[in-house]
């Protein structure tokens with residue numbers, strides 16, 4: 037069992053920011069990444085649709101005999117984590133709880149901002165998790181639907197990105213927010229622009245936390261305790277990238293999120309029962 041791969045799933049390329057950290061902390065593990073690039077974005081879709089897509093992805097990865105599933109998408113974690121855990125008999129990790137725990141421990145002012153897709157924010161998943169971890173927190177939840185296309189276009193700086201961020205961050209100007217959760221796996225590549233945008237606000241410079249390292253630490257701890265990690269002397273693991281669509285600029289976009297060219301086999305796959313439904 038320990039020799040099986042870890043499955044990582046996202047609506048598209050954002051989850052590569054999580055996979056990159058997984059590889060850094062767990063280089064001996066085999067990984068199978070699934071990006072549902074044919075149906076991205078999930079962030080503007082309804083709960084039932086996101087849940088159905090996530091179950092399609094999980095069943096594809098289960099067929100690849102993964103030993104654990106990492107839902108490297110905040111929107112799918114917000115809407116589908118319980119359904120995935122009901123469906124699978126392997127450990128299933130979401131990206132919300134680990135970074136929420138880190139934020140709840142980090143904040144001194146008790147004011148936290150969460151940036152996410154419309155779906156993630158509408159679900160209330162971060163607010164609910166944060167308040168369960170620490171009652172009395174003041175949570176500013178901000179939907180930022182334009183950040184995913186900006187990140188995928190590689191507009192990581194410049195006037196347009198700055199203007200968009202300035203508008204999204206207005207609600208936390210003049211607050212005591214000292215911790216900002218980048219609650220979408222696309223956002224870490226915009227970290228510099230988001231940091232600079234917070235510096236232009238009347239606001240003490242906050243910490244920017246993303247899910248990658250906290251989620252990886254949770255995976256490493258739980259799989260390690262269960263004896264499910266490959267041994268230290270097993271050599272470097274393999275990486276396989278499965279995409280439901282391979283658009284023209286895919287390699288360049290993926291490299292932005294992964295930090296280097298994808299170093300493994302790239303496969304175009306169909307994850308739905310009905311092949312005609314992949315483009316719905």
Ligand code: DGL
Nearest residue numbers: 050077078079110111221
């Ligand atoms: N990366 C996804 C997330 O973390 C958002 C992208 C999308 O809208 O599909 O929520």
